[in-house]
Amino acid sequence: MDPDVNIESTYDSSSVFFCRVCSHGPLGASKYLFGHKSKKYIPLYKCNHCFSLFTNPREYTNRSENKFQWQGGIDYFLQRKDKTMRTVTRILNTLIGSNGGCGKKFLDIGCAIGISLIAAQQFGFEAHGVEPEIHIAQYAKNELKLNVRNALFDRNLFESNSFDFIMMNQVLEHVLNPKVFLADTITLLKPGGILFLSVPPADWLRLKLSNLTISKIRKLDLFYDPDEHVNYFFQKGIKLLVQGSTATFDGIYHPSKTRLFFYRIMHLTSGSYVIRKPYSI
Numbered sequence: 361m362d363p364d365v366n367i368e369s370t371y372d373s374s375s376v377f378f379c380r381v382c383s384h385g386p387l388g389a390s391k392y393l394f395g396h397k398s399k400k401y402i403p404l405y406k407c408n409h410c411f412s413l414f415t416n417p418r419e420y421t422n423r424s425e426n427k428f429q430w431q432g433g434i435d436y437f438l439q440r441k442d443k444t445m446r447t448v449t450r451i452l453n454t455l456i457g458s459n460g461g462c463g464k465k466f467l468d469i470g471c472a473i474g475i476s477l478i479a480a481q482q483f484g485f486e487a488h489g490v491e492p493e494i495h496i497a498q499y500a501k502n503e504l505k506l507n508v509r510n511a512l513f514d515r516n517l518f519e520s521n522s523f524d525f526i527m528m529n530q531v532l533e534h535v536l537n538p539k540v541f542l543a544d545t546i547t548l549l550k551p552g553g554i555l556f557l558s559v560p561p562a563d564w565l566r567l568k569l570s571n572l573t574i575s576k577i578r579k580l581d582l583f584y585d586p587d588e589h590v591n592y593f594f595q596k597g598i599k600l601l602v603q604g605s606t607a608t609f610d611g612i613y614h615p616s617k618t619r620l621f622f623y624r625i626m627h628l629t630s631g632s633y634v635i636r637k638p639y640s641i
């Protein structure tokens with residue numbers, strides 16, 4: 361425990377808690393993170409088997425996965441519109457090629473205002489999205505005329521084996537049962553389909569940086585939002601989650617081949633992964 365942590369403002373870390381990825385446990389609290397929203401010190405649990413790290417908000421709030429609130433407003437997404445378009449276009453170009461979406465279905469889970477759907481439509485996809493925040497989903501539907509459902513993701517929202525490409529960007533770190541969430545997502549993929557999964561990158565270097573002053577730079581701080589990010593996955597954790605499903609782990613994604621090479625030899629990650637559902641299952 362950090363020496364400057366006031367014990368009165370921390371949470372009980374004695375409760376039994378098992379790894380959400382590999383079920384290893386019980387896990388111990390490895391350190392305490394300060395939650396800027398809750399204004400509390402939050403225990404961080406570490407799995408020594410798969411290196412995943414977790415917080416457990418249910419220990420200290422009445423947080424429920426059925427509640428979703430976004431304070432950032434529509435402007436946050438509009439300001440990033442062009443960048444998001446470029447990013448998704450590059451991903452689709454790399455993984456399916458131009459016109460590779462003709463006659464195929466695309467789904468973005470946690471799609472925000474749906475910019476990825478616009479990019480997917482340009483590749484010929486029939487594009488769908490799910491977004492839990494009501495105002496954001498309404499903007500996507502009413503202003504951008506996109507096929508976005510306002511709901512928390514549930515496999516029953518869509519038919520099994522119905523999507524050729526699913527994107528899930530910065531979602532899995534928020535959910536309390538990532539194993540079920542990922543397996544449910546993969547259920548919706550057609551055989552031969554691709555899941556593009558992106559989570560905040562966690563690796564040995566980022567873990568080291570998080571202990572330094574440099575971690576005050578938000579982009580480099582793995583633990584910048586412990587109130588909301590309840591899971592921190594190393595590549596090994598993502599591989600294990602995929603192994604427990606009907607899909608296969610294809611590798612790390614990064615648009616730069618040089619960076620990808622560097623990541624591989626240094627055992628680092630971009631936090632973006634390509635997962636494929638085999639044809640023969």
Ligand SMILES: [Zn+2]
Binds near residue numbers: 379380411
């Ligand atoms: Zn584990």
